[in-house]
Amino acid sequence: MALSFCGNNKCSNAYSVENGVLNNGCFVDALNLVPHVFLLFITFPILFIGWGSQSSKVQIHHNTWLHFPGHNLRWILTFTLLFVHVCEIAEGIVSNTRMESNHLHLFMPALMGFIAATTSVVYYHNIETANFPKLLLALFIYWILAFITKMIKLWKFAEESLGVKELRFCITALLVVLYGLLMAVEINVIRVRKYVFFANPQRVKPPEDLQDLGVRFLQPFVNLLSKATYWWMNPLIIGAHKRPIELKKIGKLPIAMRALTNYMRLKDSYEEQRQKTEDPEKSPSIWKSMYRAFGGSILLSSTFRYMADLLGFAGPLCISGIVGNLHTTQNMTQTNMTFGVFFMSSNELLKNTSVLAVLLFLALVLQRTFLQASYYVTIETGINLRGALLAMIYNKILRLSTSNMSMGEMTLGQINNLVAIETNQLMWFLFLCPNLWAMPVQIIMGVILLYYLLGNSALIGAGVILLLAPVQYLIATKLADTQKSTLDYSTDRLKKTTEILKGIKLLKLYAWENIFCDRVEETRGKELTSLKTFALYTSMSSMRGSSLYHMPHPHTTTHIHTPPPPLKFPDKAFASLALFHILVTPLFLLSTVVRFAVKALVSVQKLSEFLQSDEIGDDSWRNGEMPMCLEVGKKYKYHGDVSTKVINRKDRYRMDNYEQPMRRQLRPTETEDVAVEVNDGFFTWGSNLSTLTDINIRIPTGQLTMIVGQVGCGKSSLLLAMLGEMQTISGKVYWSNCFLLSLFLILSWLSKNRYSVAYAAQKSWLLNATVEENITFGSPFNKQRYKAVIDTCSLQPDIDLLPFGDQTEIGERGINLSGGQRQRICVARALYQNTNIVFLDDPFSALDIHLSDHLMQEGILKFLQDDKRTVVLVTHKLQYLIHADWIIAMKDGSVLREGTLKDIQTHDVELYEHWKTLMNRQDQELEKTEMESQTTLERKTLRRAFYSREAKNHIDDEDEEEEVEEDDDDNMSTTTSRRSKIQWKMCCRYLSSGGFLMVFLMVSSKLAKHSVMVAIDYWLAAWTSSNPFLGVLQHRSCVPVFIILCGAAIALCLITSLTVEFLGVAAATNLHHNLLNKIIHAPIRFFDVTPLGQILNRFSADTNIIDQHIPPTLESLTRSTLLCLSAIGVIAFVTPTFLIALVPLAVAFYFIQKYFRVASKDLQDLDDSTQLPLLCHFSETAEGLTTIRAFRHEARFKQRMLELTDTNNTAYLFLSAANRWLEVRTDYLGAVIVLTAAVAAIWSTSGPDVDQSGLVGLGLTYALTVTNYLNWVVRNLADLEVQMAAVKKVNSFLSTESENYEGSMDVSQVPEDWPQHGEIKIHDLCVRYDSMLKPVLKQVNAHINPGKLMKIKSNLKSIVIDGIDICKLPLQTLRSRLSIILQDPVLFSGSIRLNLDPERTCTDDRLWEALEIAQLKNMVKALPGGLDAVVTEGGENFSVGQRQLFCLARAFVRKSSILIMDEATASIDMATENILQKVVMTAFADRTVVTIAHLVSSILEAEQVLVFSSGTLVECDSAPNLLAQENSLFSILVRTHK
Secondary structure (H helix, E strand, C coil): CCCCCCCCCCCCCCCCCCCCHHHCHHHHHHHCHHHHHHHHHHHHHHHHHCHHHHCCCCCCCCCCCCCCCCHHHHHHHHHHHHHHHHHHHHHHHHHHHCCCCCCHHHCHHHHHHHHHHHHHHHHHHHHHHHCCHHHHHHHHHHHHHHHHHHHHHHHHHHHCCCCCCCHHHHHHHHHHHHHHHHHHHHHHHHHHHCCCCCCCCCCCCCCHHHHCCCECCCCCCCCHHHHHHCHHHHHHHHHCCCCCCCHHHHCECCHHHCHHHHHHHHHHHHHHHHHHCCCCCCCCCHHHHHHHHHHHHHHHHHHHHHHHHHHHCHHHHHHHHHHHCCCCCCCCCCCCEECCEECCCHHHHCCCHHHHHHHHHHHHHHHHHHHHHHHHHHHHHHHHHHHHHHHHHHHHHCCECHHHHHCCCCCHHHHHHHHHHHHHHHHHHHHHCHHHHHHHHHHHHHHHHHHHHHCCHHHHHHHHHHHHHHHHHHHHHHHHHHHHHHHHHHHHHHHHHHHHHHCHHHHHHCCCHHHHHHHHHHHHHHHHHHHHHHHHHHHHHHHHHHHHHHCHHHHHHHHHCCCCCCCCCHHHHHHHHHHHHHHHHHHHHHHHHHHHHHHHHHHHHHHHHHHCCCECCCCCCCCCCCCCCCCCCCCCCCCCCCCCCCCCCHHHHCCCCCCCCHHHHHCCCCCCCEEEEEEEEEEECCCCCCCEEEEEEEEECCCEEEEECCCCCCHHHHHHHHCCCCEEEEEEEEECCCCCCCCCCCCHHHHHHHCCEEEECCCCCCCCCEHHHHHHCCCCCCHHHHHHHHHHCCCHHHHHHCCCHHHCECCCCCCCCCHHHHHHHHHHHHHHCCCCEEEEECCCCCCCHHHHHHHHHHHHHHHHHHHCCEEEEECCCHHHHHHCCEEEEEECCEEEEEECHHHHHHHCHHHHHHHHHHCCCCCCCCCCCCCCCHHHHHHHHHHHHHHHHHHHHHHHHHHHCCCCCCCCCCCCCCCHHHCCCCCHHHHHHHHHHHCHHHHHHHHHHHHHHHHHHHHHHHHHHHHCCCCHHHHCCCHHHHHHHHHHHHHHHHHHHHHHHHHHHHHHHHHHHHHHHHHHHHHHCCCHHHHHHCCHHHHHHHHHHHHHHHHHHHHHHHHHHHHHHHHHHHHHHHHHHHCCCHHHHHHHHHHHHHHHHHHHHHHHHHHHHHHHHHHHHHHHHHHHHHHCHHHHHHHCCHHHHHHHHHHHHHHHHHHHHHHHHHHHHHHHHHHHHHHHHHHHHHHHHHHHCCCCCCCCHHHHHHHHHHHHHHHHHHHHHHHHHHHHHHHHHHHHHHHHHCCCCCCCCCCCCCHHHCCCCCCCCCCEEEEEEEECCCCCCCCCEEEEEEEECCCCEEEECCCCCCCEECCEEHHHCCHHHHHHCCEEECCCCCCCCEEHHHHHCCCCCCCHHHHHHHHHHCCCHHHHHHCCCHHHCEECHHHCCCCHHHHHHHHHHHHHHHCCCEEEEECCCCCCCHHHHHHHHHHHHHHCCCCEEEEECCCHHHHCCCCEEEEEECCEEEEEECHHHHHHCCCCHHHHHHHHCC
């Protein structure tokens, strides 16, 4: 048929203009071409020449940066215009087929209109990018011309009495409206921007966010098309394949998405609710606050979701239309002829299968676009809510009453749960909450359509589904309960594991590792039982989901085919099949959403209780909360009240010479001689009983005040009471007021800052930061002052040992530093701060005598006192009392005596004489000796740890290129060798851990299940088609086969789910068991060189991934992959020509998944790596709350929290945007697959001989499933790749070498009472810590007689004890026969009995005897439960000294012939220490006591002293004999410390 614009039928009057030019339809259509040609003629030169980009006067780092007025409306109208043009083209082409000759004017103007509309939006985008609105005048003219020409066409249609029944009339009317609206939008741009017709055009700057080049998250600023398709993510995702994505690359968040902005929104809503609440005891509604702050976004997301759900029903309807009209022939009559052309109705158009295929494609594209937009909006809102909640929780933490923490009302674990779990629960609920009101509408619409297609039989299928819904809810409830119990067991297991790792040295030396390992295994067993129950319920849920899909089929299909002949309803069968598939999803998810809603209710309740918990008293010395910083990014800015002017406090700390600081200009008048005063103070930690009673003290200004007393008398509590941390029952704490100055220029900021106190707590508290940052603690760096503080605290030698000096991140709460090193850094922090008052709580407890004297002389007496600073020192070192200007002696929570040393000597002779016997009253001038002190040993340990760790990492890099994420932050430069590759080796390792039988069952059951599912649908297709194979079978025989297949599918679904879940449980069981045993039996050296946090991550995060994340990911991956493969196979079977189109689609899919997987892994790594510092910051803040508040650094810590939250949210948002990027593209690919399958089916079944409409319906139904599951293949593949890293990390620890526990002697050969004498012989002993290190002991020969008290200065291991070489003994036997007391006290959660005798072999009398020896009997008797009294985690409910006494009692319980004491009295006062020394002398008089000592006073009592120098034994004799030799090293040491 020849081409002709107006048709080539000679009989027609297509070119006649006798009745007027405008009365010729072809001419009117030609007239409609003019605006489109005009626009293309004008815009193409501009676009190609590039005027738009050259006219931009502002060069920035991305393209779209400015939106003209009506930007979104213009894009929406343009998209609508394109859709109407597509309908116009389709109508024209179909109408043309009814004509005798071709009439190009029926569809060519519409085609040109489509091209022009596309050009207009591209042109607009470029003009908007260039911010050159004058060029929009071309578009304005175009809209006017298009509007006029379409109006002429509509007018002529109306003259011919055409109306809404004719589709072309409706399309033309719609085009008139759209062109008119676009013209109005253009007029509005002229009105606002005044770029033409006005003398002064308006100049508009880009948004504030985009002026900041650091903002890289551009979703709010790009055009609508880029927003819908996430096109702006292309450079990031494609670039990730070449170079890893780093934090610097993703930049910062826009202001509207930052945590501070959302916190202020939520806080304002929360405070508004508080003001509306009449009852002050009633907490404000968090739900209402969340709705007022974020309700708008939820409504927008819900709107998108409704539109997506409604468009989702187009799929089944189109399938019904295509299958139903596949063999119908079009009526070729031309009764409806006007202007010489055919006019058709919309119903006639929708009977065309090709048109339905295109509509199906467009509906799928729009549906998936709206669905992804809904997902994005909810995720963004959820992230914003989480950021706001984190800021609100943190703000509350900084105001929490300390008694809440100390009394256990608010534990660190609860706070961590609020941060890590409850906020995430609310975020996830927000992700899912649009389903709550969208799913009921979806279900109702689905049932209505089913009723329309099937009649009453739809109610049968719907009834079956509804009957199964309560079952799913019950299963979901059980799943939630089981998950909660699993979490509880997991938390308990992790707590026990943490205690084991922290006390591993003690457990090994006592041979208790197997006992505590069994405790962990017992808890793990309960956890695994809970996991198996969870797996069973998960499988039942999966089976119920399969039942929802398969059970309605026999009822509905049987009802369809109740009359045996004819069996011709494939359109209804497969449309109902697709509808049932749509209905399964909301019914399956409904229980999940309800479960998350219940969890959200619980989380809000917990959050509400936390926000209502007690805060620090307003009557304390603090006079107001320091509010949240409003100016983000200023490192050293602190702010006053929100309503006041922002004050810069930099000048407060800037010093050119630390000896003459600016602080002196702000000091109070010298007549003010009292810095702090407490009158009639009664303080408590929350109980009704007073911890401190009748406190009346004063702290002199500018002097050194010492607080002394025995362990547990309330010294530390007194400091905290003065700091306002304790609850005041009665009395007052007065701080000197230096603000009655004559000038009013010192405002409220000074009053707050004046009360800043430099505070060093008894328990050292370090930040996960560099050494320098821990010392400066937010103050400006002053090199001279910093150097002086480092020297004062003797830290320079320790810093020199660190890999990067003072820029080394000590991390892990200083886990790789000794107690003394941590303590000195905390003291250095207090000294460095330029505050008037310094509180030091027992800073010498972890220091040897060298450092104690140096710190006292150089730090306190010189550095602080020379500057006339007020110093309050809590100490057990009574020898320093002679330096005190003021002394406060405490006993049993009250002040025993207060005054100068001379006053106490005069008025309390008995107390003075008691002190006199305990202290050395001479000033000690240290001489440098070559003796190895505790500090020297600590430094050697530090050197060994870092050296060995570097060597270990080097070996790992050479062997496996192992990625160690926990050691450094410097691993963002990880190479591409680990990227974009699935760790198949780890997959095999994981599957082999689960057992080959389970793997075989999983694979075979999966294949069988999907084969049966395909057989069900093929049987239905053959049943509803003219299939020769089924022609001989009776109709009734088909029903039983169909029911059997459906039942088999349901059963196989349960079996496959069970095999996958139990495969995961088996793998988790084996991996954890092997990991625990390897770690527990690893040598102590392993724990010296491996950070504790890294080991704990294997047992916490990695084990959690293996337990709960890999099995569902593996199940989802295999299911979605097999579904896609079976769908493609079915489509190819129905229409083999589909395979031709599959090749380019497969190539596109390959590249999409290739780029996404790499980018997704990088973004997930960023999300994980940025989440850990955030959680650590919360933990650090809660642990160091008293220090932060004493320093008045709340604002700085809040600022840091906001930065960490924003960084983590940025990574999470980019990860979410990347997921949307993938899903949009795979959804569009799925839509193309559906279109291709439909077109191929339509063309291949054009023959009238065989009815294959059932098979076509089958192919199209499967094509729709590809759209749903294609993106899950990639998502699950990427998730599995990330999760397999956990298996890799666990597997790396399984190669750890274990200790040799066997020995050459059998246990039966060792006497039961060995060692009975305690004789130790050392022969040529040479010891080193690692095979790569030099020996630390060289050629040591010594003989220690039984019953001797021996003092050494090294870590010693003997060779022969009571005639048995210890190298031949099994390790368990050797360690179980010795007693040791370590320097750091270690207690385990449980009871006192468990800590003294975990083997439960001792009687109560023996335990009480040990407690009496350790001076603890009376204290334990007073506790509820006595020996069964509770010991909290780490023994936090006892003081440090009491913990050390428990460790002494633990050693006494064993009653070994050999007792080893490693500086066991470092944390107790001198009086208690002297008592214990006497106890050891008497209770162990007949035993060998080996003491590693650093106190000179205790060395003098030794019967045998071994002196080491550089690892060599240089002296070995009794103390008197060595003292008699004036030149001996021992005598030099003694003289030095007198």
